[in-house]
Amino acid sequence: MNQREAATHGTATSPVTKRAFDALSLRGWLAHLSATGRVATIDKPVSLKHELAAIAKRLDGTQAAVFLSPGGHEIPVVSGFMSKRSWIAEAMGVAENDLLKRFRDAADNPLPWREVATGEAACQQVRHTRDIDLHALLPIPTHSEHDNGPYITAGLVIARNPRTGVQNVSINRIQVHARDRMAILLLPRHLHAFQKEAEAAGDALDVAVAIGVDPLTMLASQAISAIDSDELEIAGALHGVPLPVAKCVTHDVRVPAYSEIVIEGRILPNVREAEGPFGEFPKYYSAQEAREVIEVTAVTHRKNPIYHTIIPAEMEHLLLGAIPREATLLSHLQRSHPGVTDVHLSVGGVCRYHLWVKFAKKREGEAKNVILCAFGAHYDIKQVVVVDTDVDIHDPSEIEWAIATRFQADRDLVLISGAQGSPLDPSTTVGQPDDAPSHLQGISTKMGLDATRPVAYPGHVFTRVRIPGYDAVDLQGLVATDNAAFDTYLGHAG
Ligand SMILES: Cc1cc2nc3c(=O)[nH]c(=O)nc-3n(C[C@H](O)[C@H](O)[C@H](O)COP(=O)(O)O)c2cc1C
Ligand SMILES: [Mn+2]
Numbered sequence: 001m002n003q004r005e006a007a008t009h010g011t012a013t014s015p016v017t018k019r020a021f022d023a024l025s026l027r028g029w030l031a032h033l034s035a036t037g038r039v040a041t042i043d044k045p046v047s048l049k050h051e052l053a054a055i056a057k058r059l060d061g062t063q064a065a066v067f068l069s070p071g072g073h074e075i076p077v078v079s080g081f082m083s084k085r086s087w088i089a090e091a092m093g094v095a096e097n098d099l100l101k102r103f104r105d106a107a108d109n110p111l112p113w114r115e116v117a118t119g120e121a122a123c124q125q126v127r128h129t130r131d132i133d134l135h136a137l138l139p140i141p142t143h144s145e146h147d148n149g150p151y152i153t154a155g156l157v158i159a160r161n162p163r164t165g166v167q168n169v170s171i172n173r174i175q176v177h178a179r180d181r182m183a184i185l186l187l188p189r190h191l192h193a194f195q196k197e198a199e200a201a202g203d204a205l206d207v208a209v210a211i212g213v214d215p216l217t218m219l220a221s222q223a224i225s226a227i228d229s230d231e232l233e234i235a236g237a238l239h240g241v242p243l244p245v246a247k248c249v250t251h252d253v254r255v256p257a258y259s260e261i262v263i264e265g266r267i268l269p270n271v272r273e274a275e276g277p278f279g280e281f282p283k284y285y286s287a288q289e290a291r292e293v294i295e296v297t298a299v300t301h302r303k304n305p306i307y308h309t310i311i312p313a314e315m316e317h318l319l320l321g322a323i324p325r326e327a328t329l330l331s332h333l334q335r336s337h338p339g340v341t342d343v344h345l346s347v348g349g350v351c352r353y354h355l356w357v358k359f360a361k362k363r364e365g366e367a368k369n370v371i372l373c374a375f376g377a378h379y380d381i382k383q384v385v386v387v388d389t390d391v392d393i394h395d396p397s398e399i400e401w402a403i404a405t406r407f408q409a410d411r412d413l414v415l416i417s418g419a420q421g422s423p424l425d426p427s428t429t430v431g432q433p434d435d436a437p438s439h440l441q442g443i444s445t446k447m448g449l450d451a452t453r454p455v456a457y458p459g460h461v462f463t464r465v466r467i468p469g470y471d472a473v474d475l476q477g478l479v480a481t482d483n484a485a486f487d488t489y490l491g492h493a494g
Contacts (some may be wrong), residue, residue, distance in 0.1 A: 015241060016093040017104070023239060025122075025258040026081075026212045026306060029091060029234075030064065033081060038063050045069040045352045048150065052313050053143040055078055060314040073139035077307045082215040083315035088323060092216040092238060096359065100342075101236070107223050110233030113254065114242040121246030121257040123210070124300040129250065132296050133179040138261065140176055141309050141321040144279030148288065149276060150176050153317075155209035155263070156221050156306040157184070158253050161228060162197045162205065167254060169231035171310075171320070175275045180296040183275035184267070184287075190227050195267050195292060206251035206265035207294060212260025212308045216245070222324040232256065250297040260305040264298040281321070282350050283313045284426050286355050305357040307489055313350070322351035325378065327354065332377045337370050344393040353382040353422065356393040361452045371448030379420045384448045391451075406462070414448035421446075 022028025041062040046052050048071035056065040057077040064081040082088050090098040092103075128137065140150040152174040160167050168190040175183045186192040193464055198205040220235035232254070236243040245254040248264045248451050255262050272290035280286050295349075310317050322345045331341040339360040345351045357376055367386040374384045387393060387402040407413075421428055421444025428444050429436075453462040487493045 001463070008459050019091075019093050019239075021368045023091065023093075023214060023216065024241070024244070026078075026214050026308065029214050030066075030078065030306070031168065033064050033087075038087075039066055040064070040333055041066045041068060043068045045072065047071060048073075048139055049142045051144070052077060052079075052141045056309070056311050057314055059318065060311060064065075067139075070139040070141070075139050075305055075307050077141065077309055078212075079137050079309050079311055080098075080314065080316050081308075082319065084219060085319060085323075086311045088215060088219065088319060097342075099323060100327040100330050103197055103219070103323060106220070106237035107225055107229075107234050107324075107327065109237050110229065111236035111240075111242055111421060113230075113232050113236055115254065116244045116246055116257045118247070121244075122302050123255060123257055123259040123262050124246060125303045126301050126305075127249055128299045129297070132299055133151060134176050134182070134263070134299070135179065135297065137299055139307050143309075143312055144285075146277050146285055148175060148275070148277055148280055152182070152209065152211065152263075152309075153312060154174065154218075154310040155211050156213060156217070156256075156259075157191060157207055158232075158255055159191055159194050159205055159207045159267075159434065160253060161194055162201070162203070164228055166228045167230045167232060167338075168194065168227070173278060173280075174294070180302060182263075182265075182294045183273050183291040184294055185275060185278075186292055193227060198267070199269040202269055204295075206248075206253050206266050207264075207266075208248050208251075208253040209263040209265070209294075210255045210259040210261075211257070211263070212306050213256050217256055218320060219323060222320050224324055224328045248298070249300060261299070261301040261307060263296055264300070265294040265296040268293050268295055278313050280350065280424055281313050281317055282422070282424050282426070284424070286424065302386065315347075318347060318351035321345075325352070325380075326394075326437055329377050330382075332369060333357065334375055336373055339365070339366070340370060341389060342393055346396060346399075348396065349383065352380045353425065355381050355384045356399055357384060357386045358389055358391065358393045359386050359452065360389050361455060364455060367450040367452045368414055368448070371450065375416065375419065375446045375448070379442070380422045382421055382425065382444060382446060384446075385451055386449070387451050388453055399451075403449060406453045407449055407451040412450040414446075414450070416446040419444060419446050 021032035038455045040059050059065045060080045062084045062252045065079045067077040070077045086096055089099045142150045156169050157172045160171050170191050173185050195205050216238040217235040220231045223231055223234050232243050244257040246257040250264045271293045273293050275291035276288040277285040326343050342358040344356045344404045346354045370386050392398045393404045421442050423442035428442050
């Protein structure tokens with residue numbers, strides 16, 4: 001283990017246990033889920049249009065769905081293999097409450113990847129470079145009612161910074177609208193910046209779309225990091241070993257060598273084609289707009305590949321965004337407020353808009369400073385609730401209880417109108433013309449609730465009721481195996 005590896009191999013507060021499965025491939029993780037009763041195999045033929053997504057959605061959060069006969073294809077489709085926080089912690093090899101700390105450690109201590117020799121990459125066992133027809137090659141589902149056709153929803157889009165050559169990874173929705181042509185949504189982040197730079201020079205941008213990678217590499221793709229931080233190095237740090245990568249067959253982009261499927265292509269300069277509508281994470285549709293276009297140059301895959309699809313707005317999608325964001329928000333808040341001990345992006349707030357903060361308040365007023373700090377940390381944050389350390393921020397009814405008993409709206413509410421919010425929140429469109437330019441979209445009101453109790457209070461006014469001995473009760477040892485004694489007492493025996 002080299003120095004950099006040692007630095008990322010866990011700390012005193014987030015010990016990484018040896019994983020009981022082959023963590024470096026999707027199939028290793030799926031075999032582990034299968035062996036522990038967490039895979040539902042559907043061997044009957046299912047339609048790629050809506051039926052597959054409907055079944056996967058029914059299973060989301062309980063079992064991963066594997067479809068052995070999707071739309072007449074021989075390639076199975078899998079969905080929902082990282083749809084619980086506890087599963088993701090297990091994949092990382094840490095306890096659930098060390099998840100954010102461990103992700104932060106990895107993001108702060110990236111591990112450079114290792115290139116495998118040509119011909120050795122599993123993801124290139126089969127290569128298609130001519131007459132490519134994506135619809136014939138891959139089982140690509142159409143998910144929601146008003147989606148404009150089949151979408152790739154779980155592809156890691158990998159590209160190189162045209163200026164520095166450093167790679168970037170993100171997940172982008174991709175509509176497959178012709179045999180070898182796809183439209184991609186690029187929100188104004190790193191891939192978008194690369195594309196703009198290439199386009200200004202009149203160049204295409206080489207990209208690879210890796211489908212079917214392990215949970216940790218999926219998660220690393222969502223890290224909120226600097227433009228020249230390569231997310232595959234964060235994946236390596238999460239794994240504790242340099243990630244094996246392979247050079248694409250039609251250009252220089254490096255992809256995880258153990259990917260199930262890789263689509264190689266180039267984003268064309270100055271070409272835009274219609275994309276959408278598409279059902280997105282807030283559980284509403286994005287409208288059709290003109291988007292960047294990928295021309296496909298090759299499809300490579302394993303001998304018996306597995307295709308991964310993410311059901312939009314379901315737990316796999318929500319958690320993938322939540323965990324890296326929570327890790328970033330926690331360290332952002334802790335920089336100014338060391339009393340912040342945990343944060344949670346609630347599921348009801350689509351794991352993006354509503355932030356719950358656990359805070360050891362020392363002085364009155366501080367919780368409002370924490371609220372303001374959270375609003376500045378990410379434009380998506382719309383509502384913040386700050387609670388004391390005796391409240392379980394992973395339980396929505398505990399948050400409601402804190403608001404019910406520690407919050408007074410005239411005293412504890414913070415409202416900031418006219419701020420930038422999420423353009424995907426449909427309530428930001430009310431009163432806006434349909435064709436509002438993008439700089440006028442997403443204007444939103446921020447709401448903060450200080451649901452902390454006073455630092456000092458008389459008697460037991462704010463003391464939480466507790467029954468001594470509750471945690472130590474051993475129900476198994478105490479409860480009789482039947483009610484015979486009590487039935488006799490009632491006179492109903494026999
Ligand atoms: C399932 C899923 C779908 C996503 N779709 C898109 C998308 O279509 N466009 C986009 O810009 N970001 C999308 N994202 C978010 C980006 O992948 C994410 O913000 C990523 O961290 C951006 O990487 P970057 O900071 O390197 O640009 C999606 C995320 C997930 C989990
Ligand atoms: Mn990036």
